Amino acid sequence: MTIFFDSAEDADELVAALRSEGFTTSLEREGFAGEDDSEDRAWVLHVEPFDDRVVAMVDVYGGWLPGDERLAPTPLDLPAAPKRIKRSDG
Incomplete structure (x- = not known):
């Protein structure tokens, strides 16, 4: 299954937690359709x-x-x- 993150730090924390419990994980960056800026790409975690x-x-x-x-x-x-x-120019 795929999980998306905006923050690399959040993704890294979950990767560490999952691996400590025996899950297999892989983390990569993925751009959504129409995104040109590589900094805006989401972090994608597969578990x-x-x-x-x-x-x-x-x-x-x-x-x-x-x-x-x-x-x-x-x-x-x-x-x-x-x-x-309404303005009063009194």
Whole structure:
């Protein structure tokens, strides 16, 4: 299974934790479609075997799983139009 990270440090910490428990891991950088800047590429961690313990650790170490809808933020309640401020030139 694949786990994504924005931070190399977070990915390295999870790799160390997983390896200490006997998991096999490999870590690499992967660009998403349309990304030109190599610094914006995500860290991709592959883990075998993949089980519920790994999922719990992903949440702790700041990674995300493809299609994980639990991480989708609640949309902000934004106004439909710009706020107009009345000025008094009194």
